[in-house]
Ligand SMILES: Cc1ncc(C[n+]2csc(CCOP(=O)(O)OP(=O)(O)O)c2C)c(N)n1
């Protein structure tokens with residue numbers, strides 16, 4: 001197992017291969033499918049079409065339509081068949097075309113996949129993965145832009161992964177496929193084209209480990225998914241003003257690496273939790289609570305703050321859409337205010 | 342056929358005993374009894390090989406026993422004990438016997454159908470010769486999952502048998518009010534699958550239709566839909582006051598007891614003596630008594646072990 005100790009912004013001098021987040025996912029799928037004949041992909045338009053976001057791309061040409069399997073538009077069966085295949089010897093990787101459509105598969109994921117091992121007294125494992133693009137920023141409006149991860153993080157029995165970099169998109173995905181339990185991977189649509197260094201070989205990133213992407217001592221920016229690159233960019237701008245922000249990438253909401261989060265809060269004494277999902281009921285509330293309940297509480301110099309999506313469905317208009325979700329300048333402003341508190 | 346009678350007697354005795362335990366306040370939770378429906382459970386499962394799979398429902402004791410489950414471990418699960426199939430975590434509604442090919446009862450109506458599609462796909466991808474039979478009720482046939490599952494199983498020619506136990510009611514909802522058509526099996530036509538309706542209280546009719554569907558599935562020719570017409574004698578669950586049906590209707594269906602029917606037939610055909618039938622019933626009663634004793638001797642689960650199987 002390797003680990004991603006490099007910061008998001010590349011600082012290493014050796015020549016690194018840069019690929020996009022989408023390419024990294026595809027490469028991970030390809031390599032794992034070559035290694036393990038039990039792995040197969042299933043979803044809508046993932047075959048010759050290559051996936052709505054081009055993630056599966058040309059995989060059907062290498063593995064055929066049995067292992068890169070197009071389905072009718074039937075999300076409940078996509079999720080359910082992944083369960084049935086997983087409990088009888090296969091390693092399915094299902095795709096929801098947009099994470100919003102997982103609403104049609106909630107029953108199978110929440111009532112079936114999540115519960116099976118526990119409810120049957122440990123007699124069965126459900127090694128399945130569901131990949132799904134989430135988030136706003138593409139003008140897809142209210143039914144194609146949501147960030148629903150908190151719903152699933154609320155369910156014991158589901159692992160919830162939020163990769164922020166191409167490196168993690170590949171390494172966490174491969175770990176998810178090899179995991180014996182159901183894992184949901186929320187990929188961010190705007191990250192698909194973002195490049196980063198990705199090892200060409202197969203590697204895994206442990207599920208349930210957060211990472212300090214940038215060390216700092218003035219405040220902690222705790223983020224996941226697309227808010228990680230935004231927080232890192234904000235941290236650069238803040239550094240110009242003499243504010244050293246520590247950026248923690250949560251990476252996995254369940255299981256949650258509370259220790260890394262608490263250690264950072266304790267170290268800096270000021271915490272800004274950032275996510276794209278709306279604030280009410282958002283996962284940030286859980287992170288804040290974990291810090292408040294921990295030994296870090298005594299080390300806090302200011303109230304813990306959250307920066308989250310506005311309490312509205314995601315709008316269509318570009319400017320409106322942008323205004324609903326934390327942007328780099330919002331993070332800078334909130335961080336600045338917090339260090340002055 | 343004698344085996345079938347024995348299984349049906351075992352199911353009846355298990356459920357009657359379960360009901361008594363419940364009445365005596367020894368069971369916490371709920372149960373759904375299939376008394377009166379034994380022929381459809383047994384006829385369907387006997388048409389399978391031991392290595393085939395089933396997916397069961399909330400009314401699943403019969404499916405589970407027919408598939409060969411251990412009565413003691415079933416009873417222990419019903420009573421919430423550590424030596425139950427699910428270590429007391431599941432209860433009656435979630436009993437599964439994975440080694441025996443029973444992938445589990447289900448508390449969600451129609452939920453087994455999408456899973457059955459996955460089991461069928463898994464068999465096809467691994468080129469394994471096993472078939473998956475999914476039980477579901479008439480009520481389940483009106484869930485979206487039913488339609489999604491039949492369609493996908495049909496287009497991929499999966500080795501799945503969709504077995505509908507039409508007992509005329511989904512809780513209080515009568516099939517007369519819930520379906521615009523006479524036969525649930527008609528729905529197979531929409532997916533270009535074979536669909537048949539059989540007398541679900543006639544063991545041989547159920548067995549014959551299921552054997553044909555299983556043979557078709559095993560030969561790679563794809564899925565089928567079977568509708569077995571039957572009736573539950575007891576209420577839906579513990580809270581049912583039978584306000585939606587008449588005592589006459591219940592009595593009329595009791596006249597068509599699947600167990601009495603098979604027994605009479607076997608005796609008439611000279612395959613069974615009266616005395617043998619009595620001995621069989623006595624033996625089953627002993628088995629059930631032993632199962633209860635096993636369950637009662639099994640410890641309560643320890644709350645400290647609650648998170649044993651929690652991984653996230
Ligand atoms: C999705 C869902 N809706 C409702 C229920 C509550 N419920 C449990 S069983 C049942 C009736 C099911 O009828 P049917 O499928 O005909 O099976 P039967 O009980 O007759 O065996 C209902 C309404 C449930 N468990 N799951």
Ligand SMILES: [Mg+2]
Nearest residue numbers: 478479510511
């Ligand atoms: Mg019914």
